[in-house]
Amino acid sequence: MTAHRSADLLSRFRGDFPTQDLDARRIAGMLEAPHCxxxxxxxxxxxxMPVLTDLxxxxxxxxxxxxxxxxxxxxxxxxxxxxxxVIALTRTHLGMIRTETRQLDLSPSQMxxxxxxxDTPAIRRLRVARTRSHIAAMIASSDAALHLVRHPLLExxxxxxxxxxxxxxxxxxxxxxxxxxxxxSLPLHHHTxxxxxxxxxxxxxxxxxxxxxxxxxxxxxxxxxxxxxxALLIMTSGFSLLPEARVVDMRPHVDxxxxxxxxxxxxxLVLADLPRDVVLPAPPAPDxxxxxxxxxxxxxxxxxxxxxxxxxxxxxxxxxxxxCARQAAAHDAVAQLGTQAANACGSVGTISAAFDLIAGRRNxxxxxxxxxxxxxxxxxxxxxxxxxxxxx
Amino acid sequence: MDRAAExxxxxxxxAAYQAELARAVEAxxxxxxxxxxxxxxxxxxxxxxxxQAEATAAGSAGSAPPIREQxxxxxxxxxxxxxxxxxxxxxxxxxxxxxQPSRLASLRRxxxxxxxxxxxxxxxxxxxxxxVTPALTYDRFAPMRGVLALSSWSLEARLIGPTSxxxxxxxxxxxxxxxADHAGDAPWTPDLRRLLWKxxxxxxxxISADDELTNSRLRxxxxxxxxxxxxxxxxxxxxxxxxxxxxxxxxxLFGTSLHVSTPSEAAG
Numbered sequence: 001m002t003a004h005r006s007a008d009l010l011s012r013f014r015g016d017f018p019t020q021d022l023d024a025r026r027i028a029g030m031l032e033a034p035h036c037x038x039x040x041x042x043x044x045x046x047x048x049m050p051v052l053t054d055l056x057x058x059x060x061x062x063x064x065x066x067x068x069x070x071x072x073x074x075x076x077x078x079x080x081x082x083x084x085x086v087i088a089l090t091r092t093h094l095g096m097i098r099t100e101t102r103q104l105d106l107s108p109s110q111m112x113x114x115x116x117x118x119d120t121p122a123i124r125r126l127r128v129a130r131t132r133s134h135i136a137a138m139i140a141s142s143d144a145a146l147h148l149v150r151h152p153l154l155e156x157x158x159x160x161x162x163x164x165x166x167x168x169x170x171x172x173x174x175x176x177x178x179x180x181x182x183x184x185s186l187p188l189h190h191h192t193x194x195x196x197x198x199x200x201x202x203x204x205x206x207x208x209x210x211x212x213x214x215x216x217x218x219x220x221x222x223x224x225x226x227x228x229x230x231a232l233l234i235m236t237s238g239f240s241l242l243p244e245a246r247v248v249d250m251r252p253h254v255d256x257x258x259x260x261x262x263x264x265x266x267x268x269l270v271l272a273d274l275p276r277d278v279v280l281p282a283p284p285a286p287d288x289x290x291x292x293x294x295x296x297x298x299x300x301x302x303x304x305x306x307x308x309x310x311x312x313x314x315x316x317x318x319x320x321x322x323x324c325a326r327q328a329a330a331h332d333a334v335a336q337l338g339t340q341a342a343n344a345c346g347s348v349g350t351i352s353a354a355f356d357l358i359a360g361r362r363n364x365x366x367x368x369x370x371x372x373x374x375x376x377x378x379x380x381x382x383x384x385x386x387x388x389x390x391x392x
Numbered sequence: 393m394d395r396a397a398e399x400x401x402x403x404x405x406x407a408a409y410q411a412e413l414a415r416a417v418e419a420x421x422x423x424x425x426x427x428x429x430x431x432x433x434x435x436x437x438x439x440x441x442x443x444q445a446e447a448t449a450a451g452s453a454g455s456a457p458p459i460r461e462q463x464x465x466x467x468x469x470x471x472x473x474x475x476x477x478x479x480x481x482x483x484x485x486x487x488x489x490x491x492q493p494s495r496l497a498s499l500r501r502x503x504x505x506x507x508x509x510x511x512x513x514x515x516x517x518x519x520x521x522x523x524v525t526p527a528l529t530y531d532r533f534a535p536m537r538g539v540l541a542l543s544s545w546s547l548e549a550r551l552i553g554p555t556s557x558x559x560x561x562x563x564x565x566x567x568x569x570x571x572a573d574h575a576g577d578a579p580w581t582p583d584l585r586r587l588l589w590k591x592x593x594x595x596x597x598x599i600s601a602d603d604e605l606t607n608s609r610l611r612x613x614x615x616x617x618x619x620x621x622x623x624x625x626x627x628x629x630x631x632x633x634x635x636x637x638x639x640x641x642x643x644x645l646f647g648t649s650l651h652v653s654t655p656s657e658a659a660g
Contacts, residue, residue, distance in 0.1 A: 076477070080475060080477045080478070081475060081477065081478055081561055081591075082475070082557030082558050082560070082561045083557075084558075084561060084591065084594040084595075085594055087558065087594065088593060088594035088595075091596065098596055098617055098620050098621075099620050099621055099624075101555060101557075101558035101559075101621060102554035102555050103554060103557055103558070104554060109537055110536070110537045110538075112537075113534075113535060113536070113537035114529060114532065114534035114535065114536065114537070115534065115649070116649050117649055144554075146554055287422070
């Protein structure tokens with residue numbers, strides 16, 4: 001199945017629904033729920049997530065405008081003045097030497113100013129091409145190689161669909177290896193370090209860049225050794241806006257992402273299994289009547305519900321969580337009780353079926369049903385002995 | 393009608409249109425909303441004109457000089473192409489003048505237009521000695537976003553190669569150290585030292601545990617680092633300048649928008 005076919009099917013499925021550029025955070029979120037075909041298709045089709053979640057009656061992502069502003073201001077401070085803060089931190093943490101300061105800015109605004117005649121897709125292609133040519137020079141350690149590239153654009157194949165990812169900074173010492181630098185306005189406290197949950201999310205995001213970088217280096221004829229197993233994570237010193245950095249080990253995360261991506265089904269295969277009329281409607285116009293809005297909302301929910309989901313513990317950070325949770329509840333799915341319970345029940349999909357087997361209201365027929373009946377029967381007996389009554 | 397009453401009336405009119413607009417939005421009278429938005433925009437423009445005129449008239453002693461004069465003064469002090477953020481920081485620290493980013497946005501276009509008008513012959517007498525220009529990339533001679541230079545500088549100085557941003561920053565730091573040395577007890581000295589302190593952390597050898605920060609120490613550290621990269625930087629810049637001299641005078645100052653794509657870029 002070709003990328004072309006995937007793009008065609010995704011385009012048909014998307015219809016006139018608005019799209020949104022994907023970023024590494026969203027891809028990392030998708031890889032956290034690797035078996036969910038629903039999330040795969042929603043991301044491969046690059047659907048606009050806020051518009052979609054609104055139509056699915058899911059709560060909007062809560063991002064504080066203050067936090068956003070703080071993040072932007074911090075990134076600006078770190079990257080301003082010829083990236084002097086990044087240069088200082090790479091010298092301390094990555095062993096860059098004083099003469100290694102050759103740099104280039106590939107950020108969209110810079111490229112638009114330099115190439116006013118090009119439209120947005122052409123600017124993207126130009127950024128990808130220049131990223132590629134500079135990375136080829138960096139791994140060849142040529143004299144013209146750069147040491148710091150600001151906002152390079154990498155490509156990654158997601159379920160047969162190419163997507164583009166923007167890294168904060170890519171560094172390479174002459175005798176070193178390609179190392180990504182990510183800037184996050186997370187406060188780094190001297191006694192407690194940074195919030196491990198947020199650092200973990202940042203690390204998973206950087207791992208997506210590294211997967212894309214591995215593919216790019218490979219296609220340029222480079223070796224796996226050309227890329228570092230680590231990344232530099234620049235955070236704020238306490239609640240100030242002074243930068244501090246930590247080197248993080250990336251190998252386990254990158255290997256995990258590689259493993260998951262290699263097993264992702266092709267978007268085309270998932271969509272080919274669906275009826276041809278599973279197509280998203282265009283979102284309602286602002287001046288649409290309440291009735292029209294309700295109709296479009298219902299049609300959107302029906303279309304998304306037709307995509308196979310894999311509801312479980314790993315869905316906790318997915319923006320569509322509430323929609324899938326409601327669907328799981330409506331189907332009385334065992335998955336509502338968590339991945340462990342769902343695994344224990346095997347092919348016994350509903351809670352009422354499991355209780356029927358446990359209570360002996362139904363005779364087990366398959367191997368899974370016999371196992372559920374026996375395991376949970378023993379547990380029910382233990383609970384009964386402990387004085388707990390099962391009323392289901 | 394005196395000026396204060398005129399301003400009051402203009403502001404009341406804006407408030408009345410806003411209230412009416414809110415009511416129309418609430419009642420979903422879309423045609424009325426469009427009409428009110430047009431009227432509001434006219435009323436706002438009139439109010440802004442009156443308020444700006446008032447502010448200019450009132451602030452004769454403390455009012456800021458025109459934006460281009462501010463930028464030229466700062467760039468003259470810095471001596472090398474500099475990022476807009478640094479120009480703003482230095483303007484605030486050394487001259488106590490806040491440069492509004494929104495006013496910088498139109499500066500480049502205004503300067504280019506003014507240069508073009510001066511070249512047309514009829515208004516040649518209006519040609520200015522110096523224009524604020526964008527620094528240019530060394531490979532394609534395209535205008536760089538957010539890096540400013542002066543037209544009076546040599547072409548080599550206005551072209552930015554891969555090493556130039558760091559080299560120029562180090563040159564600027566050395567110039568700021570000189571400025572701080574000459575400042576003595578001037579009122580801006582503390583602000584300038586605070587700005588220099590920011591750079592101290594990012595230059596190798598500028599700070600040590602037992603030594604207090606001094607301007608000469610920072611300048612020496614900056615110049616030591618500059619010494620290691622300046623030859624490579626100058627070679628790339630002068631090579632680029634040789635090629636850039638074939639461009640017409642306007643392109644040499646304001647850059648070319650000609651896009652030359654490599655085969656791999658064209659293939660996308």
